[in-house]
Amino acid sequence: MIGNLLSALRGQREAAVGALDALESVRAQIDDARTEIRRIASAPQPLEDAMAAFDRWADQQVVDAIDGLPTGRLLDPIEARRGLTREAVRVDGMTLLAPEIDAVRGVLLASPTVRAEIRAVVEGQLRDRLQGKEAMNPDTRAKKLTRAQADLLALELAEEAAIRALEAAGLPVMRRPDADPRVLLASDTSLPEA
Numbered sequence: 427m428i429g430n431l432l433s434a435l436r437g438q439r440e441a442a443v444g445a446l447d448a449l450e451s452v453r454a455q456i457d458d459a460r461t462e463i464r465r466i467a468s469a470p471q472p473l474e475d476a477m478a479a480f481d482r483w484a485d486q487q488v489v490d491a492i493d494g495l496p497t498g499r500l501l502d503p504i505e506a507r508r509g510l511t512r513e514a515v516r517v518d519g520m521t522l523l524a525p526e527i528d529a530v531r532g533v534l535l536a537s538p539t540v541r542a543e544i545r546a547v548v549e550g551q552l553r554d555r556l557q558g559k560e561a562m563n564p565d566t567r568a569k570k571l572t573r574a575q576a577d578l579l580a581l582e583l584a585e586e587a588a589i590r591a592l593e594a595a596g597l598p599v600m601r602r603p604d605a606d607p608r609v610l611l612a613s614d615t616s617l618p619e620a
Contacts, residue, residue, distance in 0.1 A: 445592055449599065452585045456602075459578040466570045472561040476552050480545065484535045491532020580618075582609040587617035 470476070496512060499505040512529070514521050534540045562570065586609045589599045601610070 445588070445595075445597070446599075449585065449588045449592065452581060452588060453602065456578065456581045456585060459574060459581055463571065463574045463578065466562070466567060466574055469562045469567065470556060470559055472563055473549070473552055473556060475563065477545070477549055480548055484541060484545075487528070487532040488536045489532075491529045491536070494529055494532075579606065579609070582606050583612065583616075584618050586610065586612060587619065590614065590617065 494512070495510045497510065499508065499510070535544070582605065585602075586605070589601060592599045
């Protein structure tokens with residue numbers, strides 16, 4: 427009789443340990459799914475998109491440089507003699523120089539030859555940084571994120587089903603503090619079978 431009781435208790439303990447190990451396995455998969463979501467969200471954009479961003483930036487530098495020049499002065503017969511030089515400005519007793527480097531950068535980028543060479547250097551640097559990394563355009567990123575988030579939700583629902591089954595068997599289980607509220611509030615019928 428006592429032997430049967432001890433055997434039954436040992437079997438229950440082994441079943442409980444197995445169930446808790448399975449729960450920890452699901453939690454490890456949840457951690458992996460979250461890591462994958464972060465990887466997808468932070469994946470670099472394709473080289474073509476990065477170079478398009480460079481081109482937009484370079485175009486804006488040219489526009490800003492030209493807009494920053496005092497071209498209206500050229501219409502004034504007296505002021506025209508000063509050319510397009512920008513003078514220093516005094517603010518609160520301090521002499522500030524106009525951002526000449528911005529103007530120089532913009533004028534340099536206006537030159538097709540200089541711009542092509544700078545663009546080639548930037549493109550080479552970006553290619554080096556992309557080595558071994560998966561680049562994603564916005565559509566691919568959105569699709570992969572949607573799929574990964576659905577996988578995460580399925581794992582969290584499986585975790586909650588296991589927790590509720592363990593609790594029903596009389597085993598106390600701690601829930602993760604970062605559990606999805608949708609999962610915690612899910613009805614028993616919406617959970618997968620544990």
